[in-house]
Amino acid sequence: MTRLGEPLIRPAPGKRKEQRQMKHTALFAAIAALPLCGCAQDSSSSGKPDTSATNSSKKALVAYFSATGTTKGLAERLAGAIGADIFEIVPEQRYTEADLNWRDKESRSSVEMRDRASRPAIAGAAPDLSSFDVVFVGYPIWWYREPSIIDTFVESNAAALAGKIVVPFATSGGSGMGDSTANLQSLAPGAKVKEGRRFRASASADDLKKWAAGF
Numbered sequence: 001m002t003r004l005g006e007p008l009i010r011p012a013p014g015k016r017k018e019q020r021q022m023k024h025t026a027l028f029a030a031i032a033a034l035p036l037c038g039c040a041q042d043s044s045s046s047g048k049p050d051t052s053a054t055n056s057s058k059k060a061l062v063a064y065f066s067a068t069g070t071t072k073g074l075a076e077r078l079a080g081a082i083g084a085d086i087f088e089i090v091p092e093q094r095y096t097e098a099d100l101n102w103r104d105k106e107s108r109s110s111v112e113m114r115d116r117a118s119r120p121a122i123a124g125a126a127p128d129l130s131s132f133d134v135v136f137v138g139y140p141i142w143w144y145r146e147p148s149i150i151d152t153f154v155e156s157n158a159a160a161l162a163g164k165i166v167v168p169f170a171t172s173g174g175s176g177m178g179d180s181t182a183n184l185q186s187l188a189p190g191a192k193v194k195e196g197r198r199f200r201a202s203a204s205a206d207d208l209k210k211w212a213a214g215f
């Protein structure tokens, strides 16, 4: 992985949706190459009072997966900003650099992401999600969606997430949330999954707090 966003120009073969995305290759590549490519989606000050459910009586958890540390930094900043508990989704088998090589069609990530039924195992047990009112779920965008291990996490905790507010957030090389929000909703049908948001890695604690105030 030498350039963030490069996968944008290398859709996995055989998928109509991704073929459609290929048509936008030049645009995506240009966007990903811009140093401030993520800024358009970042929070701006609304001037609204901070009425976050996450800083009132409601209890929030930030659960995240991060292969190379970018989402981890964002998740820690978010949890610190809103006083939430934090849980790292750690793969039972950690991803090596070779595993993350999107150029290699046979790399672990390529194989997993081609298979919608792939559910990589998570190390250790998740906290009891039923004790939280709001669960933020963070991940890097892989092939325009959530990594398969996020599917493992959401699907295996679907019962505990029923009735909870679930808020996806992500980092990426430039692309947005894709259909990951809808995917999470279908994996946990009883949860109230809110429209997710992609942030740049350097999003400030203040911006994250203002964004989280909406839930």
Ligand SMILES: Cc1cc2nc3c(=O)[nH]c(=O)nc-3n(C[C@H](O)[C@H](O)[C@H](O)COP(=O)(O)O)c2cc1C
Residues within 6 Å of the ligand: 001, 004, 005, 006, 007, 008, 065, 066, 067, 068, 069, 070, 071, 072, 100, 101, 102, 109, 110, 139, 140, 141, 142, 143, 144, 145, 171, 172, 173, 174, 175, 176
């Ligand atoms: C296998 C793989 C696929 C990726 N696919 C995309 C993509 O479709 N769009 C994009 O903008 N970035 C893509 N990226 C870049 C990551 O989303 C980006 O580097 C992210 O911030 C990494 O977060 P992390 O350090 O928390 O793992 C991909 C990275 C990997 C390893």
